[in-house]
Amino acid sequence: MGQEEQSLVRPRLQKEQKRREGKRSKARQEEYRKECIVKTFPKTKEDFDALYAQVQLWKENEMKRISEKYSGAPKIAEMHQLLDKEVQLLNGIERQRQLLQQEAKKVRNEQILKKLGDPVKWVGYNNLTIQMDTLRNQRVRFLANYYRKLVDDTLSNTDRIKVLNHLSDVIAKEDHPAVDELNQLIFGLISQPHAGVH
Helix, strand or coil, rough: CCHHHHHHHHHHHHHHHHHHHHHHHHHHHHHHHHHHHHHCCCHCCCCCHHHHHHHHHHHHHHHHHHHHHHHCCCHHHHHHHHHHHHHHHHHHHHHHHHHHHHHHHHHHHHHHHHHHHHHHHEEHHHCEEEECCCCCHHHHHHHHHHHHHCCCCHHHCCHHHHHHHHHHHHHHHHCCCHHHHHHHHHHHHHCCCCCCCC
16 A cells, blocks of 8 residues: 555544544443433333442442541441431432332323223124223223322312212212212311322
8 A cells, every 4th residue: 555545544544433432422421311311210120229229339438438537436427427318318219219100000090991991892794893882981981080180189178079079979879889988088088178188
């Protein structure tokens, strides 16, 4: 290869190297961004396990630092502070996990109600899809509306009592055993106006 060919190839190689480094840098930035999102908004069991592991690693490093730096009473005081911080961190992670589980439960309940309220479908003669909206499906959709109102966090206690009273009247027509439970719940809410029903 001559001097001229080398001088032409070298800038292309440098350009290619810069492009690859840029790609690697973007990949590292994207990885860091995803890691920050996972730490802030964990979703999966693996995300929570990673957070617990990170807290454990932080605790071990802090214990090592305290052991090297302090002794006697100051060491004990620092260890108590470390324990308090660890408990706060673990409580925060657990609170986040419980909120996520509650949201997942709401979504599951909504999916179940939707499926129960969907009309019955089957394939009939000549591959015709037949759909039948039974009384049961209609009833599920009707009662699902009450469920959605009751799980609404923005609903005030007085509105919630109204919904429960109306639901009690609706169910009472069916001579359902849940009417007594609803009445107890309503009277409990009336006697304790600051307690919420969720």
